[in-house]
Every structure is written in structure tokens, then in C-alpha cells.
Amino acid sequence: MKTRFSTYDIMCMVTELQRLIGMRVNQVYDIDSRTYVIRLQQSEEKAILLLESGNRFHTTQFEWPKNVAPSGFTMKLRKHLKNKRLEKLSQIGIDRVVDLQFGSGEAAYHIILELYDRGNIVLTDCDWTILNVLRPHVEGDKISKSDHVLQDNGLAGNMKVAKEAGKGFLVDQHLDNLLTALKQAERLLDDAKIQVAKGYITQKKDERPNPEGGAPTYLLTNLEFHPMLYNQMKSQPHEEESRLALWSRDFVGQNTYT
Secondary structure: OOOOOOHHHHHHHHHHHHHHOOOEEEEEEEOOOOEEEEEEEEOOEEEEEEEEOOOEEEEOOOOOOOOOOOOHHHHHHHHHHOOOEEEEEEEOOOOOEEEEEEOOHHHOEEEEEEOOOOOEEEEEOOOOOEEEEOOOOOOOOOOOOHHHHHHHOOOOOOOOEOOOOOOOEOHHHHHHHHHHHHHHHHHHHHHHOOOOOOEEEEEEEEEEOOOOOOOOEEEEEEEEEEOOOOHHHOOOOEEEEOOHHHOOOOOOOOEEEO
């Protein structure tokens, strides 16, 4: 089951969540030692933004259980962010790091959310001076979504350079395909910065006997969410939603009978 955002997921989610710009922080809660919820509001419009160190960030409609006693880190976030307006939400370069700016000018504060390895959440002032940090981290793994564009161009992610036809990647035969795949990947990343992505949930289909006889019923279990339907997933059962953020976690693990 998918547990953390890839670079492409982050790009798509940053684009999707631009709709939160201008909303004010109503309150901050901690769900556990690495997951935090920020309640945002603007006039009658409300939103709940979930941040999980090292893994994900998205809006949620689920009523997450909150810790009875807020942590010291939560109290620090409340002190500096409450009633501040979300002014900017952006990805830093193409790293799995997101910058959320609350307030402007000398009254601005930043939440830096690291979404790789063990992750981290860092609170800084307007000059990027660290005021508080959730935890140290160790440089970790990289996550790639290259198989999709490689398959589109007749290649496979596990191909190795070979000298004989039919036994792997041949430079003379496959180099143009690889260059086309790289250009396609670049276009996907560029589009993710300006277009709100759809959400796709991949599912597992299990047959269940019908106690009344007749045709069997099927249990669909939600497995993973993705901002696009990758080639390697098209043969699996899946659901589509017009907005990625609605699918991010609230639906994963839920069951549907058909």
C-alpha cells in the first residue's frame, strides 16, 4: 500500500491546494507525534489541512481523533500561526519539500514540510531562522514514477544495457525512445505545476459468495491514490475523482461491495 508522496504527487497536490490561499488558521491540532491538522477558514468556507511528516499533505473530510493534551510543538505552531493568513504554498524546487507561508512581511512564518525519509516539520520566522523543529532526519530513499513514460515508449523500468537484440536496452535501437520518454516525463512535471490533477484510487477485487445463491458479490478495497492512472495500473480496478485532494487518504482502506 502506498504510504508516501512522490515528487509528482507533491507537484499535483501543490497545484490543487492553491485554492486554500487567503484562508486563515483557526486552530492547530496533533493527531500523533508526526501528524498535524490545521483548520482553515475564510468567511463561510472551511478546510482541514493534514500534514504528516515524511509522508503526505492534503485536505481531509475525516474527523481525525486529536490528542487530548496538545504537544509542545503544537503549542508553538498555535502561538505563531493562529489567525495568520495562508499566503503561499509551494514546492521547493523539485525536492519533496513543501513551504507553507503564513502571514506576510516581518510577521510571516513558514512551515517547511519534508516528505522524504523520516521527514520533518520545521517552523521558521520571516528570515528563515528556525524557531522549532519536529525531529532530525537522515537522508533517505528516492521514489520514481518512471515506468509509466517508459512503457509509453516501448521500454521497461528494469531494462539493462545489452549487446544482443531482445535481451535488453540497445543503445542504437532504444536511445530515441528513451529521450522521448524523458521529454514526456518533463511535460508531466510541467503540467502538474499549472493543472489541477484528477485523483485515482487503485483497488483490490475479492470475490464473496452470495448467501442467497446466484451470482457472487465482489468486495473492492481501496489501496493507493495517484494523481494520474499509470500504465502499469490500468488493468487493476480503480475509481476516478475530479479532485485529487478528496481522495488522498480518507478513502484508502475503505471497502465497497458490488
